[in-house]
Amino acid sequence: ALGILAQEGIGDTIRVSLTPQPGEARTQEVVVALEILQALGLRHFNPSVTACPGCGRTTSTTFQELAKQIDDFLRLQMPVWRNKYPGVEELKVAVMGCIVNGPGESKHADIGISLPGTGEAPAAPVFIDGEKAMTLRGDKIAQEFHAIVENYIEKRYGATV
Incomplete structure (x- = not known):
């Protein structure tokens, strides 16, 4: 559903929530959000x-x-x-x-x-x-x-x- 909404131009923010590894920062959430945008061809x-x-x-x-x-x-x-x-x-x-x-x-x-x-x-x-x-x-x-x-x-x- 997220992919369809993004490709249709609905919304301008992606928020990804992941369970972090013990002791690690939550920066992987940003990496995954960027990868989603790139996989959809919206941004590289x-x-x-x-x-x-x-x-x-x-x-x-x-x-x-x-x-x-x-x-x-x-x-x-x-x-x-x-x-x-x-x-x-x-x-x-x-x-x-x-x-x-x-x-x-x-x-x-x-x-x-x-x-x-x-x-x-x-x-x-x-x-x-x-x-x-x-x-x-x-x-x-x-x-x-x-x-x-x-x-x-x-x-x-x-x-x-």
Whole structure:
């Protein structure tokens, strides 16, 4: 119901109430409210990271770890990037755990990666603006993808003179 009301423009305030963890501040309520607005496409606050939930093809935690690293990195940089790279809050990144659903989801993101799943070759195709741009291999896939994301942001959202 909240989503329908917000999309219809009814109301101008969202209040989220959550039970906080013992000893923690109630700031998670604000984070959830912002995420609701962003999920509805009403406002963008941070780049979004889409990651697969995992299945029988994804027995490693590599895709989960990379998705968290990228999400944490993007959120950490946003106070600086918000002014330096206008529009970066609309960036969509996909971190997927296998080549079955990964390429499709990655093509719908601005930049995405499909990590190898169980029994798949140790290769990770990277998609930029819907097109396969390269394939990463080896032990440094996470570091290389991190650098690719940062470079993409600089090129796409950097000031043009």
